[in-house]
Amino acid sequence: MEKIIEIRDLKVNAGKKEIINGLDIDIYANRVNTIVGPSGGGKSTLLRCLNRLTDLEPGIRVNGNVTFQGKNLMDYDDVELRREIGMVFQRPNPFPMSIYDNVAFGLKLQAKVSKSVMDMMVQNALEEVGLYDEVRDNLKRHANTLSGGQQQRLCIARALILRPKVLMMDEPTSSLDPVSKGRIEDLIKGLKEKYTVILVTHDMSQARKVSDYTNLIYNGKIVASSEGTEFTDIEDQDVKDYLGELAE
Amino acid sequence: MDTKNKFFNFFTFLMSLVPALVLITILAFVLFYAWPSIVFNGTTFFTSYIWNVGISSRPPVLVRGFLVPPNASFGALLFIESTLISSALAILIAFPVSFLVSLGVEMYLPARAKRPLVSLIELFAGIPSVVYGLWGIVVLEPLLLNTIEPWMRSNMYFIPGFSGEVLTGSGIIASGLILSLMIAPIITSVMVNSFDSAPKEIKQGLVSLGATKWELGKYLATNYSRSSTYGGALLGLGRALGETMAVLMVGGGIVNVLPSSIYSGINTMAAAIVAYLDSAIGQGTGINLSALAELSLFLMVISLAVNLLGRRIAGRGALRGVENDKL
């Protein structure tokens, strides 16, 4: 398997509090890389380090060695990095504008394309998330008229239009109903053909459904990694207890 | 409920009515005192710029049912124009400066620096207006007279109104600059607050699509914060219109001449009321006082209207958090 991101000895502090504490992880290209762990365990922070959203948060200090496509993360221009590593958030966050404008937003910001190319790119992005057929006649409708699940797929399309190498998803289904959740899980499985997916979740059954490679994060450290979702060599009793809880 | 509580509720209810009663009382009395002038002057008040208190040594004459000194006529056009010009200039300066300051504070400077810096900017709103006037007289006016205005005259003469004579440092530019300092903190507070109150999810969404901080700020200012941006500007304008002492001190206090260039002196409504009240007191017929009351009434009505409009546009929500500023 080809590694697209390698993280070594990542440390993140918020003030005096250590959120991530010497974390090592490899992200494999064109796989669904899942990060499972209890809330408050540093999962979201890890994602925010990867597209350097942490730069914006006051008081957060990041140390460590992160390589993306063989190049140190800090050597990337932040704007360019965020184009190559897209992100989808826990709650759908469509911008207050039309469906079309939402999807087009990133591309308008980052590229000069003609109207016809833009139309096609928006259509492609919406097709990729299976939303195009649902909204094709209403592209000018305000995005917040969509259902929660549709909004989240819109947010995925919005990230995909920039053709990122990596798509990070921070518990993308946690605010959705079971049907919408299932659709997005199916979508994630399909996305890995073209993209590397990093999925953060605290839902073990979701990990089982979609994950190719699963990392267990506990107290700011990766305590176990495995292909599939079975962890065998865990010694720490707390972690075992946590896994037990997850299994129930 | 027992008597004690009934009484307590009634008392607090009465107390909560006080601001409304005070406002209505002021409006009613000012209207009452302005009435003779309103009837006597008619539309002349808004069309003439000649403010003539008449010849008080001669016996008063009866005009439209009111006794007035001969030759008296009260045209407020100069004062109205002065007020509008100086306030407009103040907004023109304060608005972009406030936008840039709030952008710098909100987007670029470390978060730790924000509160002290915003407090420092807000200190501008707390400086007494006579102190601004004093600073204007000793620092700003000489600077304008000797350096800035001559430079503007020789380099920007092609702009209409910029080619006039530079006579004193006081006038439109000094008033506009000082007013802009007084209102910039208001606009800045409202803008910083509205940047702050934009949802974090949206800000993060924008940034993770690769928006630069400038693009983020521009987007927020033109979308999320648009209404509070305009509302804040109107609140600032409302304050500039009614500002008295500073513009009295640096305005130039001209009479019966409309400003001819940007270097001209002015005399705003508020300044004129202070300046002429002294001589109006004890003046036999009272029409003089009444004319100043009419000026007050007009000033009050437009200040309140602009302020109300600003509050309506900004929405009370946008002003929350900046409520303990001098809005």
Added chain:
Amino acid sequence: MINSDMHGSEIKWKRHSSRKAKDAAARLLGYLALGFMLAILISIFAYIIKGGAGAINWNILSTYGNTSEGGLLNGIIGTWELVGMGLLFSLIPGVFGAIYLTQAVSNRHISGAMRLFTDILTSVPSIVIGLFGYLVLVIRFNLGYSLVAGGLALGVMMLPYIMRITEMSFRNIQSEQIMNAYALGADHVNVATRILLPQASAGILSGILLSVSIAAGETAQLLYTASFNSAGLPSGLTHSPVGYLTYFVWNGINQPSAYAHNLAFISAMILIISVTVLIFISKYEDVVGRFLRRVFAPLGAVINRVFIESPPEQGVKGKSKGEKEWKK
């Protein structure tokens, strides 16, 4: 040429150097604007303090006078007398009005209208209040140029600030605390005196300080209500004019004499220093509040034990009555 397999490399990206340049320009302009404002602030303070500190002496601070002779003592004392009078007129309606807006309003339209009146009262130009004060208080109600007339004119301006900030501090109190108190049978009087007022004390103080700082710097309301008194302090509450510092600034700088200018600068210096200290304390109300709470902690603990703390189950169950009243 475009298909769904198209990858990033085939899109013509904007050169991010130009976007970065715009970003850098915005940053630079932001810093410049901030620097410009701070430079002016420093200029104002530097000129005033330089002019004032260079001329100040004990004689000026300790004698009565006007801008042609004598000192500022009548102005210093008069300013605080007037502000104190203004506070006297505005504090009670401000605080108790805010209590009503917080706890007893059953109709949102009425409370909204009351707040609107409070808000727009702040936008009445100061000279309009001054003219009103002259015509109505000084002449019609025959108070004469006086402490009461000047104090009322200042009070009109202080009232909305006090009411608004007090109400805001009440709203910052945890509503569970208030509901619990109602649930335990506390009435409006109890809640106001045992929870609202003590808990919001720092906030109310901050409102008072802010309104005092604004009032101390006002001139236009006072010119024709307090007039000016160079002979000394007012001899009574009515029919006796009062001196104040802002008059020294305004009148002093308009006089041709260096002595008058000195008095103007010293007065301005006293004003901006007082105002800055007051504003600083009121803005950093949380820091000051922490100090106050430490002082009043023993008292607070007693109040807490008697009226507020309750076993959680009881609090939740018995909440309904209090909650209803609160939600109105």
